[in-house]
Each structure stands twice: as C-alpha cells, then as structure tokens.
Amino acid sequence: MLLTYKEIEQYRRDGFVLVEDVFSAAEIGTMVADIEGGGRTAASAMSVDDESGKKAKLAYWEELTDDIWSDASTSPRVVNNVRMLLGEEVSFFHGKVMMKEARTGGAWEWHQDYGYWYDQGFLFPHMISVFAAIDPATKLNGCLRVLKGSHKLGRLTHLQVGGQTATDPARIAAAEKLFETVYCEMKPGAALFFDCNLLHCSASNDSDYHRRSFIMCYSAWGNPQLAKDGKPVLREPCPVAGMGRKTSL
Template identity: 60%
Template sequence: MSVTFKDVEKYRRDGFVLVEGLFSPDEIRKMIHEVENGSDVAASAEGVVDRSGRAARLAIWFDLKKDIWAGASTCPRIVNTVRILLGEDAAFFHGKVMMKEAKTGGAWEWHQDYGYWYEQGFVYPNMISAFVALDEATVENGCLQVLSGSHHMGRMNHGKAGAQTGADPSRINEISSMFERVHVTMKPGSVLFFHSNLLHSSSSNDSDHHRRSFIMCYSACSNPQLLTSGEMKFREPCPVDTDASILKFPG
C-alpha cells in the first residue's frame, strides 16, 4: 500500500500527504518524453499569466484516453490511494500537465481547487488532487507551497488574479499566520495528495531548471455535480489498469 494509517491521519489533519517514489525513474522518464515529444500536451498547452505578467504553461483534459496520462491516472498505486484518502470510491475528474520552465515560469496565486470546482457544480469538497513531480521541485524553481490545515476553514471567495483564479488576497493576509506554510520540495516520482480546500500557491521559477508536474484530480463518487441543464450528475468510478500500464509507452 502507498499510505499507512498515520498517513491517513496526517491527510485529515493537515490536508495533504507526500508519498515518496510512488513512480519509478523509468515511469517518470516516459512521462517527460511525452511532455517533450507528444503532440497532445504541446498542442494544447496555454500560458496562464500571474499578477506580474509572467506565465506558466498548462495543458488540461477531462477524458481518459489511450495514452500515458490515462495509464498513470488509472494506476492502482494512484487510484487505491485516492480511494483510501477520500474514504470511498473515486471518479476521475481531469488531468493536467503544468510547465514552469527555467527562468520564465510564472507564479500560481494562493487558491483552493474547490474555489473554482464549486463553480463547476460540485456540491461537496470531497475531492482530491494527486500532484506528481516530473522534475525535482525546489524552493528555487518554485515548488508548491501549502498552508497546513487550511482545508478545515471551508471554501473561500475567489476572484481573478491576472489570468488566474485566486483566493481573496485580503483574507489570505489575515489568516496566513494561523497556519504553518510548508514548501513541498519533491524528488521526481514523488506524489503529493491534497484536499480540494487546501490553500496552496507557488513562486515563479527564477532558476536554471524546469519544474514540470502532472496532476490528476478526482471526486468522490457520492459527490453530485449540478449541470447547467439543471440535471444532477454522479460520476462513474475511475477504472483501474495494471500496475505496469505506464511502462508500455515509449520513452
């Protein structure tokens, strides 16, 4: 198993848990090969501008295709960990590759994922992200920062911050001293699982090294999504592939 009982306790208390080395060097090499050589990520990646005008690039998709990203998103090491942390079966929501490139990659403002997933109709915040480090994530290249335990506050108001969606800056200033700020440094292949209401951000990348990541997002199957048509949708459980599903891809 990827997580222990103590890990589950930490996730509930702090809103996040880091699992080291969940993906092997071979698996990470293949994912980076797809980022650098695959057509889908390169073609769909768009710059997302921060308050300073610098941009990180983001590619996002909502369907499981027959590609390496679906292989990772349905890997039992991921899906079973998500099930344990959510406390029930999980549905795939979306995946994305974030590219914070050397010397140019912009910051991500403080936000909660549920701050904008709420606007997509999800009734409850029983949702989770699995953040995979493709490159080493350091303070210098803009690793993720989290406010430990901030998911207990519930959803904050969000608005525009550059081209991004960010939490209310005045409220962030008021509450940030209440929580421990953690710089989540990560080795390639490590995965950070974090709650949809956990406040997180990252600084710009002023270093000589890329900081690329792959993020898989899931919702509890019992969490209804209100559609614009007025209907209520319940998502199907995420399929589970074999543990070697990533290794069949080139790279």
C-alpha cells in the same frame, strides 16, 4: 503501495500527505518524452498569466485514453490511495500538466482547487488532487507552497488575479498568521495527495531548471455535479489498472 493509518491521519489533520517514489524513473522519463516530443501535452497546452504578467503553461484534459497520463491516473498506486482518503469509490475528474519553464515560468496565486470546482457544479468538497513531480521541485524553481491545516477553513471567496482565480488577499493574510507555511520540495516520482480546500500557491521559476508536474484530480463518486441546466452530470467510477484496464505501468 498503500497509505498507512498514520499517513491517513496526517492527511486529515494537515490536508496533505507526501509519498515518495509513486512513479519510477522510467515512468517519469516517458512523461518527459511526451512533453518534449509534442504529445498530448503539446496538443492541449495553453498559457495562464500570473499577476506580474509571467506565463505558466498548462495542458488540461478530462478524458482517459491510452497514453502515459491516463495510465498514471488509473494506477492502483494512485487510485486506491485516493479511495482510502475520500472513504468511498471515486471518479476521475481531470488531469493536467503544469510546465513552469526555466526563467520564464509564472507563479500560481494562492487558491483552493475547490474555489474553481465549486463553480463547475460539484456540491460537496469531497475531492482531491494528486500532484506528481516530473522534475525536482525546490524553493529555487518555484515549488508548491501550502498552508498546513488550512483545508479546515472551508471554501473561501475567490477573485480574478491576472488570468487566474485566486483567494481574497485579505483572507490569505489572515490565514498565513494562523497556519504553518510548508514548502513542498519533491523528487521526481514523488506525489503530494492534498485536499481540495487546502490553500496552496507557487512562486515564479527564476532558476535555470524546469519545474514540470502532473496533477490528477478526483471526486468522490457519490458527489453530485450539476450542469448549467441543473441536471446531474453522470460520471463513471475511475477504472483501475488490473481491474478491467490494461496499462503500461
């Protein structure tokens, strides 16, 4: 399941590319069972307030273990395409599950992922997120919204909005006039590969249906990351199933 030349060109032009059926119904079912059965997501879940005070739940980790989330993060269906898009070997940065629950799930303000990651010491924006839908993602339940091509702006200034880090509203107002807004409606198992400088947000979930998603984040292996003491953080190349790592996928 490798991206085509046209899909890679689309990614470079638009800052994102949507791929259907990256994960099977059975794999998505295993993810749902972990969320609802008190697995890793329950152990690391926290709530983040949006500007209105609504809460978006988030589970976050940086280590690879022997669960469905690590299996998905090292799947060649994901990692090999990330390698192609970044043009080099990659390292796993982190994984997170977003749980925007029915009627209560809060919004995510406009931001760039590199707006967070720059302050975590990464010197270059040679990074990517892979956003996989666990539930159907629709306008009604607060699907991801992106500004097509906005990654070409480079990193913008970010501020604290509620409990989140968000892009300067004045810059967003200007960017919305320049770039097309795309609502990323997705079926379970589909994945959106997107550039770390792509502007994106999502509305609160006011529907009767959950909107849960799994995001896998990667950095180019040659992208230095500095710790607070100024020393480089040493990361390993991301293992890939079939190349020294066994998974259940």
